[in-house]
Amino acid sequence: MKVDVHGLTLKYGDAVAVSDLDLTVNEGESLVLLGQSGCGKTSTMRCIAGLETPASAVITIGDQTVFDSGRGINRAPNKRNVGMVFQSYAIWPHMTVFENVAFPLKMKGRKKAEIGEAVHETLELVGLDHLAERGASLLSGGQMQRVALARSLAMQPSVLLLDEPLSNLDARLRHRLRMELRELQLRLRLTSLYVTHDQDEALALADRIALMQSGRIVQIGEPHEIYANPKSASIAEFLGVDNVIPVTPEDATCVQLTATGQKLKVEPYEAAETLRLCVRAEDVLLAAGGAGDVNALPGTIVSFAFQGSTVAYRVRVGDGLELDAVQMKSAGPLFGMNDAVTVSLPARAMRVLPAEVAA
Amino acid sequence: MTSQTVGKPVRNRPAGLRGRARRLLREITLPAVLFAVLALLILAPVALVVLSAFASDTPRPGNFDLSGLTLDNFVDVTSAGSLKAALNSLAVGIGASALALLIGGFLAFVTARTNVYWRGFLYLVGLLPMLLPSYVGALAWSVLGSENAGLANITLRDLGLPPFVDVNNIAGLIVVLALYYAPYAFLLIHGALSLMNPDLEEAANVHGAPFGQVLRRVTLPLVTPAFLGAAVLIFVLTIENFPVSQIIGGAAGVETLPTYIYRLMNSTPSRGNEAAAVAIALVAVVLVVTALQRRMLARRTFTTVSGKGMKPRQIDLGGWRLPALLAGLGYFVLSTVLPVLALAFVALHDSPYIGTVLGSFGKPDAFTVEAFADVLDSSIAQRATVNSVVVSVAAALLGTLLAFAVAYVVQRTKLPGRQPLEYVSMLPLAIPAIVLGLGLLWTWLIMPIPVYGTLAVMVIAFVAAQMPQGFRGVASSIGQVDRDLEDSAVMHGASRTRAIASITAPLLRVGLTSTFLLLLMLSMRELTVPLFLFTSDTRLLSIVIFDDFDNGILQRAAATSLLYCLVILALSILSRRFGASEQR
Ligand SMILES: Nc1ncnc2c1ncn2[C@@H]1O[C@H](COP(=O)(O)OP(=O)(O)OP(=O)(O)O)[C@@H](O)[C@H]1O
Ligand SMILES: [Mg+2]
Numbered sequence: 001m002k003v004d005v006h007g008l009t010l011k012y013g014d015a016v017a018v019s020d021l022d023l024t025v026n027e028g029e030s031l032v033l034l035g036q037s038g039c040g041k042t043s044t045m046r047c048i049a050g051l052e053t054p055a056s057a058v059i060t061i062g063d064q065t066v067f068d069s070g071r072g073i074n075r076a077p078n079k080r081n082v083g084m085v086f087q088s089y090a091i092w093p094h095m096t097v098f099e100n101v102a103f104p105l106k107m108k109g110r111k112k113a114e115i116g117e118a119v120h121e122t123l124e125l126v127g128l129d130h131l132a133e134r135g136a137s138l139l140s141g142g143q144m145q146r147v148a149l150a151r152s153l154a155m156q157p158s159v160l161l162l163d164e165p166l167s168n169l170d171a172r173l174r175h176r177l178r179m180e181l182r183e184l185q186l187r188l189r190l191t192s193l194y195v196t197h198d199q200d201e202a203l204a205l206a207d208r209i210a211l212m213q214s215g216r217i218v219q220i221g222e223p224h225e226i227y228a229n230p231k232s233a234s235i236a237e238f239l240g241v242d243n244v245i246p247v248t249p250e251d252a253t254c255v256q257l258t259a260t261g262q263k264l265k266v267e268p269y270e271a272a273e274t275l276r277l278c279v280r281a282e283d284v285l286l287a288a289g290g291a292g293d294v295n296a297l298p299g300t301i302v303s304f305a306f307q308g309s310t311v312a313y314r315v316r317v318g319d320g321l322e323l324d325a326v327q328m329k330s331a332g333p334l335f336g337m338n339d340a341v342t343v344s345l346p347a348r349a350m351r352v353l354p355a356e357v358a359a
Numbered sequence: 360m361t362s363q364t365v366g367k368p369v370r371n372r373p374a375g376l377r378g379r380a381r382r383l384l385r386e387i388t389l390p391a392v393l394f395a396v397l398a399l400l401i402l403a404p405v406a407l408v409v410l411s412a413f414a415s416d417t418p419r420p421g422n423f424d425l426s427g428l429t430l431d432n433f434v435d436v437t438s439a440g441s442l443k444a445a446l447n448s449l450a451v452g453i454g455a456s457a458l459a460l461l462i463g464g465f466l467a468f469v470t471a472r473t474n475v476y477w478r479g480f481l482y483l484v485g486l487l488p489m490l491l492p493s494y495v496g497a498l499a500w501s502v503l504g505s506e507n508a509g510l511a512n513i514t515l516r517d518l519g520l521p522p523f524v525d526v527n528n529i530a531g532l533i534v535v536l537a538l539y540y541a542p543y544a545f546l547l548i549h550g551a552l553s554l555m556n557p558d559l560e561e562a563a564n565v566h567g568a569p570f571g572q573v574l575r576r577v578t579l580p581l582v583t584p585a586f587l588g589a590a591v592l593i594f595v596l597t598i599e600n601f602p603v604s605q606i607i608g609g610a611a612g613v614e615t616l617p618t619y620i621y622r623l624m625n626s627t628p629s630r631g632n633e634a635a636a637v638a639i640a641l642v643a644v645v646l647v648v649t650a651l652q653r654r655m656l657a658r659r660t661f662t663t664v665s666g667k668g669m670k671p672r673q674i675d676l677g678g679w680r681l682p683a684l685l686a687g688l689g690y691f692v693l694s695t696v697l698p699v700l701a702l703a704f705v706a707l708h709d710s711p712y713i714g715t716v717l718g719s720f721g722k723p724d725a726f727t728v729e730a731f732a733d734v735l736d737s738s739i740a741q742r743a744t745v746n747s748v749v750v751s752v753a754a755a756l757l758g759t760l761l762a763f764a765v766a767y768v769v770q771r772t773k774l775p776g777r778q779p780l781e782y783v784s785m786l787p788l789a790i791p792a793i794v795l796g797l798g799l800l801w802t803w804l805i806m807p808i809p810v811y812g813t814l815a816v817m818v819i820a821f822v823a824a825q826m827p828q829g830f831r832g833v834a835s836s837i838g839q840v841d842r843d844l845e846d847s848a849v850m851h852g853a854s855r856t857r858a859i860a861s862i863t864a865p866l867l868r869v870g871l872t873s874t875f876l877l878l879l880m881l882s883m884r885e886l887t888v889p890l891f892l893f894t895s896d897t898r899l900l901s902i903v904i905f906d907d908f909d910n911g912i913l914q915r916a917a918a919t920s921l922l923y924c925l926v927i928l929a930l931s932i933l934s935r936r937f938g939a940s941e942q943r
Contacts, residue, residue, distance in 0.1 A: 050565075051561050051565070051672075076564075077564045077565045078568055080565075083565070084562065084565045086561070088558045090556065090558035090562035092559055092581075103566055103567075104567045108567055151566060
């Protein structure tokens, strides 16, 4: 079911964890909430689940208002029919796998036979049918994650919340479960809100990504859209853009590097108080010698590292300004320490963005 | 060098063998020495109790023969008197642990999980009775609650109300024990409740369980191990408790196994062999209960402790906030306020005969500090204070050192015989203090070394009796110091001994200090272990209080008790400072 969060503000004492946040998860959509540690992702999710009481908000699930600070509505968590996979999994250690998954159904007052059938069906779905009678404290991390998922799926939730469900697992298992989760989500067409601070995970799992910074959503859109057009330099940096350089505006298509005073031609950009030039390391071109062209800066190699098929360089282009560049090995001659090089920055690969999204 | 010979065993077989033998000898020396010490301290007394139970004579200097082995002593175990004592003990143990769990569990729940009024204060209320040694509490209650001369009934009469208080019966014994052992339940259950990962409860809530169901299906099952642990601990502690039974039950002729053992020992002629046989019955009960608990817990150990420092959600008590506070305050009044007031009243009253309580406040000179002056002046009390301090400091110091040596060998080395060392160290937990006292008496009577009758034997007894607490304290802090720290000192050229002295021991300073202070506290409070060991020159404060009470010198006993509690209070504030754990 569709989830609508409007004007959510959550405070812990005086500290504001989430401020005036709007968010909509469409029916059957997988929305990923992506943001740095401490930006308020878990808090947002817990408000939807009913585990925190926001200072103000209107939250609806389907056509039911579960929280409205204005009208004094606050549905108990157990009445919201929200499934939640906790970061710690929160598998009850004193119950078997079966009992864990059966719990929400028991709470709904289902008949015994019906419960048994539903539990086994769900366990089959996550590939754990053979472990049904196993004590839950004897499971591995990956198995716990599946039990937690099965437990939430079994209740046929209106919306499924997942709080960094893969962060406690090792890299390979994380990769595999990520694929499985996506498959399951597509198959069941679950409305789900997934929290993570891992951008690869976000890109792989999302229909849409909501980027969160210090308690606000700063950008929302489809993965490729966000990847291609970050709204601010700090978003770009979070998404893995290596070079984020302070610049001052010259005119509509020209900026000046604040550190060195060199001028660069760029695509048209929107004016803002503080501007940053963002360019990915693979878009920075290096050539031998000290030729001068448009957007070409003389530089010296200060360090380099082989990365298999590519080489990463760090180039000094002036006082206090160093750029990262990555070159395919076949793209040109290999440079050594202290080699003089020309750094070219193609206007099309550069983006001039405001440092932060305006509040 | 040794490793070289081991590396080429085939070419030089005899040398290799000799090398190995030498290495084994070197490896076994330290554990063997420690084992010998523990055997002398702990195993010998236990063995002597067992032997005496089957002998026709108790061990005496120069007279220790095992010829006339007999089962006669056990005839007494099945006599009516001892059966009655056993039944009383069981009733007292079960009743007191149930009541203590109820009180402690209630306080733990409201302070850990609810918004009860004065939460912080109630937490203190749960801990405070720990500062009153159980026999001081019992003494106060016998002053307060005896049927005829009890202060409670006198006050009631002053008010024109019918007197109804009487603690000198089995129910009173149960209540008084429960009052002073409830803090153990409180601590253990509070720990479990406040360390539980809140996600576990929230998950149940999100998945459809209303508050009551969360409590019943998730919270309670998860604290069951702590609950069971507390139940067994308190059962063992109450069933082996001697002084409370003696003080409260003695006046009413309610006998328990420990008081029965004490009476057998103190009868003329002393019936030590029968006492030993009864002691074995008592140990058997304790062992059975501990074994049962282990089996129950083995099937259900969960780690629910969360790494995140998150506080579990508070439960809104609503209209029950005030009643819950009042119940907590009721416990505070019964466990601490009334007893302290009663002791103060008796100690300050001008005469030992109290006709009226309320009336005394009207009389101009009804109160005097004479009793306190008496205590501070008395050479017996002064001597006892010095003795207590000397013995406790020495026992805590030696106990901590021994515990460190044993814990280090058990936790940090692969030396042979580590496991037995740990078992023997923990053994006194299963041996009631009165039985251990008996065994220690016989051991040091027959020892050719003349320590019996000196303070040294007290120190030895305390070190033996408190080995489990010392071992546990040191072992847990060793567990928290990364062993790589010490190893890296060795890699950087220090010898192992040097590395321990310059790296591990300093890092353990806090842990060792708090263990030392815990042992100091326990030694200061202990009454039962030294009960058979003291002579007129080596009386401790606890013994003096007990003696005075036994001889009816109530005022001095009350005054000494109050001063004694102040000393313990000061010590515990000191140990809080050092982060000592307050577990027994
Ligand atoms: N119970 C609490 N009491 C006080 N402050 C809290 C509490 N829980 C979270 N916060 C604060 O609120 C802010 C948002 O926390 P939240 O847990 O939502 O972050 P998050 O985005 O989920 O981070 P992470 O990726 O590390 O899980 C943080 O600054 C955090 O310190
Ligand atoms: Mg989080």
